[in-house]
Amino acid sequence: MSKVYKNATEATQDIHDKATLMSGGFGLCGIPENSIEAIAKLPIKNLTVISNNIGNSGRGLVALLKEKMIAKAICSYVGGNPDLEEQMLAKSVEVELVPQGTFSERIRAAGMGVRAFYTPTGYGTLVAEGKETKNFDVPCILESALHADFAIIKAQKGDRYGNLWFKETARNFSPLMAMAAKTTIVEVEELVELGDIPAEDIHLPGLFVQRIYQGVHYKNDIEFRVTQ
Amino acid sequence: MSWTKEEMAQRVAELFPKNVSVNLGIGLPSMVASFIKEEDGIMIHSENGVLGVSGKPKEEEVSPTLINAGKQTITIKAGASFFDSALSFGMIRGGHIDYCVLGAMEVDAEGNLANWMIPGKKVTGMGGAMDLVNGAKNVVIMMSHFTKTGEAKLLKKTNLPLTGMKCVHEIITELGHFRPNGESFDIIKLAPEVTEKDCALPN
Numbered sequence: 435m436s437k438v439y440k441n442a443t444e445a446t447q448d449i450h451d452k453a454t455l456m457s458g459g460f461g462l463c464g465i466p467e468n469s470i471e472a473i474a475k476l477p478i479k480n481l482t483v484i485s486n487n488i489g490n491s492g493r494g495l496v497a498l499l500k501e502k503m504i505a506k507a508i509c510s511y512v513g514g515n516p517d518l519e520e521q522m523l524a525k526s527v528e529v530e531l532v533p534q535g536t537f538s539e540r541i542r543a544a545g546m547g548v549r550a551f552y553t554p555t556g557y558g559t560l561v562a563e564g565k566e567t568k569n570f571d572v573p574c575i576l577e578s579a580l581h582a583d584f585a586i587i588k589a590q591k592g593d594r595y596g597n598l599w600f601k602e603t604a605r606n607f608s609p610l611m612a613m614a615a616k617t618t619i620v621e622v623e624e625l626v627e628l629g630d631i632p633a634e635d636i637h638l639p640g641l642f643v644q645r646i647y648q649g650v651h652y653k654n655d656i657e658f659r660v661t662q
Numbered sequence: 663m664s665w666t667k668e669e670m671a672q673r674v675a676e677l678f679p680k681n682v683s684v685n686l687g688i689g690l691p692s693m694v695a696s697f698i699k700e701e702d703g704i705m706i707h708s709e710n711g712v713l714g715v716s717g718k719p720k721e722e723e724v725s726p727t728l729i730n731a732g733k734q735t736i737t738i739k740a741g742a743s744f745f746d747s748a749l750s751f752g753m754i755r756g757g758h759i760d761y762c763v764l765g766a767m768e769v770d771a772e773g774n775l776a777n778w779m780i781p782g783k784k785v786t787g788m789g790g791a792m793d794l795v796n797g798a799k800n801v802v803i804m805m806s807h808f809t810k811t812g813e814a815k816l817l818k819k820t821n822l823p824l825t826g827m828k829c830v831h832e833i834i835t836e837l838g839h840f841r842p843n844g845e846s847f848d849i850i851k852l853a854p855e856v857t858e859k860d861c862a863l864p865n
Contacts, residue, residue, distance in 0.1 A: 460710040460747075461733040463726065486747075490733070513786030514733070522785060531778075531785075534709065535751030535793030542748040554796045555755060558827035561792065590727075600744075603711045604727040607747045637746075654726035657733035662718045 437640070438594050438625070439647040442472035445619045449584055451478050452505075456541070456611040457485040457495055458587035461514065461657050464604030465494045468621045468649040469586035474498055480505040484541070484582055486534065486607060490514045491657055499527070508580070510534035514657070533561060538610060540580035545613025545642070550578045585615030588649065589638075592622040593629075596643025597636045609638040618642055621649035664836035665853045672697045673834050673851075674763055674804050682760035683707055683753075685794060686715075688732035691763035691804045705741075707759055709790040711750045714742025731790065754790065754797040762798035764791055766805045766833075768820040771864055773830040773842040775803065776822035788825060795826030807835035807861065816840065816847055818864035837861050 439445040446469050449455065455473075459465030474497040481503050488507045489496035496517045498504050506528040512518045521527040532540070533555045543551060552574035556562050566576040587608035590601040598620060600608065612618040625648040665673065667690065675697035678684060685707045686692050695715065698704050706715040708730040715730060716739040723737060730736045753759055768776045775795060778788040795801050808814060816833065833840040837860060838852040846864050 460731075461729070463710070463729050463733065509787065511787040511789040513789075519785060531787045533788050533792035534747070534790040535755050535797070538747040538751050539755075553755065555793045557796075559792065559824045561788075602725060602727040602744055603708075603729055605744060605746050606711050609746050610748050656724070656726045656735060657729075658735065659724060660718050660734040660736075661721050661724060 442468035454482040454582045456582040456585040458608030460606040461490045466586040466588040482506040484508040541610045544579035544581045582615040585611040585618045596640030598638040612642040620646045685762040687764040762794040763802045770820040773828045775825045795829040803833045814862045
């Protein structure tokens with residue numbers, strides 16, 4: 435069966451109530467713009483969304499927050515996202531804040547078949563509450579793998595097997611999330627022929643990708659344009 | 663006379679030996695980048711997935727996919743590399759980053775750091791800070807000496823939710839350079855005309 439889908443609407447239509455959804459991107463850098471826009475139009479709710487920032491500056495995944503589709507958010511940083519901070523303090527969205535390295539590693543662990551791991555990050559803080567601890571060279575806490583039903587990610591280039599190439603710092607969490615989800619939906623700026631991305635330069639092998647489509651109308655927003 | 667922000671950044675930059683790797687936090691610490699000399703061979707790491715951050719781009723060099731952890735546009739220097747977030751945090755958590763520079767809400771005499779939430783008032787999240795304070799070999803705090811309402815941020819004991827325990831090595835504020843010593847803070851250097859009394863250090 436071909437992995438190539440026509441567009442975002444076709445690729446995301448089976449995302450359902452109570453699904454766990456991972457979304458790539460650091461702030462607004464590398465976010466799957468087309469998939470987010472399509473999901474915001476679906477009649478679904480009670481999603482658990484796993485993403486570093488859950489959108490920022492009123493954009494990106496904030497569209498899902500505004501539609502009240504998110505019941506729980508798992509993320510590392512909410513500074514710069516007043517919509518989430520507001521819903522968090524009002525307790526209309528449950529927020530699990532995870533240290534960013536633990537967040538990345540929990541997602542990586544899911545993709546790698548690692549069920550849990552010990553880390554010193556968060557020891558002696560609120561993050562350690564209710565978690566098993568164990569002393570190695572230093573005291574550590576036990577953190578578990580983070581899986582998802584769907585991952586939505588964006589790459590600069592991809593081919594019909596789902597082999598991907600990311601541009602500059604737009605890679606961030608995306609390849610990890612692709613490995614941790616049952617169904618990974620990729621949008622690309624350039625859908626290229628097999629072989630166009632040299633095999634040595636493939637950042638994520640297509641094995642981890644179930645759906646891929648050519649995205650359209652990218653905004654590629656810049657949060658802070660700092661120049662000389 | 664207190665140090666300016668630029669002078670604080672200069673002080674922080676002077677802490678780094680040649681050829682080390684440095685992670686700069688968002689806000690004030692990001693200013694340090696401008697005071698690192700090219701010939702010192704220092705590699706600046708940003709946790710969103712780049713090692714070898716360089717200065718600000720010219721208008722025509724701006725790329726929406728090339729940013730630092732503060733979501734500001736950047737450039738890279740020759741020898742730089744890009745990677746995913748797990749590898750980026752492997753560099754931090756695996757002990758491969760020599761220095762990190764972070765902001766703070768409060769630091770106490772035991773070197774405990776609080777910089778991610780004030781219960782009921784403000785939540786930013788910890789981002790990468792909890793990983794950095796456990797993984798970087800040296801933790802430098804660069805912050806204003808007092809809160810906006812004039813309260814001291816260098817305390818005997820902080821009551822805010824912690825980012826990390828006993829993790830802070832150096833503190834640079836506009837008043838001076840300090841080190842936590844368990845009971846209070848050692849004064850390494852004061853800004854011109856600043857007295858010990860001005861610093862309101864705990865007894």
